[in-house]
Amino acid sequence: MQTKQLVELGVWLAGACVAALAVETEAQACGGTFCDGGGVTPPASMQVDQTGETVLFAWGDGFVEAHIQISYEGNDASEFAWIVPVLAVPEIEVGSARLFQAALESTRPLYGHDLAQCSANDTGNDPSVGFSSSPDFGTPPPPPPVVVVQDVVGAFEYAVLDGDSAESVTTWLADNGYSNAADAPQILDEYIADGFLFVAFKLRHVAGVEDLHPVVLRYAGDEPCVPLRLTRIAAVEDMPIRVLALADHRAMPVSWRHVLLNRTRLDWIGLGENYDDLVIRAIDEDGANGRGFVTEFFGATSIVDRTVMTFFGLDAAAYSAIDVTQVYDVLRAQGLASCGETGCVWGHELVPSLLHEFVPVPDGIDEGPFYACLSCNADQIDVEAWDGVAFAAAFDERIIAPLDHAQELLDQWPVLTRLFTRVSPHEMMTDPTFATVEDAELVPFAFYSQTQGSCCTTVRLPGGRFVELDTDGSWPEWPDAMPWAERIEELLPTGGPPTILVDNTALIDDMLAERAAAVGCNAEGGTSSGVGGEAGGGGDAPGPDNGGTTGEGAGASNDGAAGCGCAATRDPSALGLLASVFGAVLRRRRR
8 A cells, every 4th residue: 555655854054954854755654865675675666755844943152953843644653764964963852843833824925916006105025766785795894883872852762873984874774774765875975074973863662653743953053054965865846945044133045046036927916826936937047046045034033923832831740740540630731632532632732642652542442532531441551651750751851841942042033034945856966054144134924016007907016116917917928038036146155245146127127118118008108117116215216026125105106097997905815914914024123
């Protein structure tokens, strides 16, 4: 039977790097780069399909911290595997899935369209992988790697390996339940040559794949990196990668390019339905050549809605001295469990893994009624598994501490940057690193355009540009000469502001003016098709509609008669929200 797997894995940091890989496979389960070969004879080769990754960095004061969300869709925990190259032995702890949830949901890009007349208070800105063969027994085996550290963190066991060759590392991995993909040794050797160690993770024998949780790795350094060279062995075309960065200043790629989108290419009438295609094509343009990131948000961390991370009354000590029959009652009193005949509802995603470890459900009994009345099922409880002190410690490690740390990070770091790219395997030949840039402009996550003018065919974009629609009211199909990228920038490792490598602003403005003269209202003496200023200071200065500084009054409102009956209606899915969001985002100031 075929199963579908999803695994997120892999991290390097600080002078090293972080790579969080989401692996989706058909056939047997793969854990990250490595699959369980079941012994010397590997199964048939299989295709591994990566669907995306997200990693959250926090860095400053001489350290880098990487949070990696790990998820896996499969039934066999023994098939889960994860390897992380690092330059030094990191501190490792349980992370919070809710930090990812809150940061991603609070900064998700939104594109709306307003059918009403343009407001003068426009605040829009910003611009067939096989397996290695069995060992050659005629050749002396390589010396095994040094196991520097072995420990447990949450649901995982891990070991830090120091090997002098990929062969020694992969042999150790195979002997311990990991088996490498064919391309891994060459890539691992590249990192070994650069002085990397490897952290190998696997699920503890008491844990199942449903017990996976984020992991945090922290060590000294000042340059986060996503090493995509290892990612490429299992990646799909145009794989989405998101980087969230908490720091003192805006984060930008160093070894890769920073790309500002030409938002005239975005289908605003379709509420940005071609956004992913725009990102892919902009990053593929000359100057970025498939290796670049766009900024989806930069602003105050206060934009993050902490509701999902906020709990009241959690108390690990309450479990240390109770009888096993009372544990559900205490969980329920803390708002973490509600069980009944139809099952259980959990207040935190890691509560069931704790119960399954310390109060396992007996065979033949449904989870809901068992936990709902432990005293009724006292004679079937595995009392040997219960340890109140250990349960309290695990409760603190997996639930309380990660939530507290997530809140501390948002309190500590003043700004959050969200970066996005779509990258294919053949482009994963270098590793993107990141640095911060001072005095950078805000980048809101929400934008809206406005239909205006007596002909109802002119759309004003954030920043003040005007685009003439097709006669059927659809977004124009631009000729090939219209660029996908507004600007392509390079941030030098030596510091300073980014250097502009490609600037298509003038070309975009010229093409907009030509279209307005040919097909727009302006051709009949109607509305103006001038472009708005980059800094939001008026409608005369040309500039991109993204990447500008925060400002009010960008562009010019149109007071012409609505001769064709432009309806003053708004898309309810976006506009009412976006106006308030803009006000909230742009009032934030960096601490």
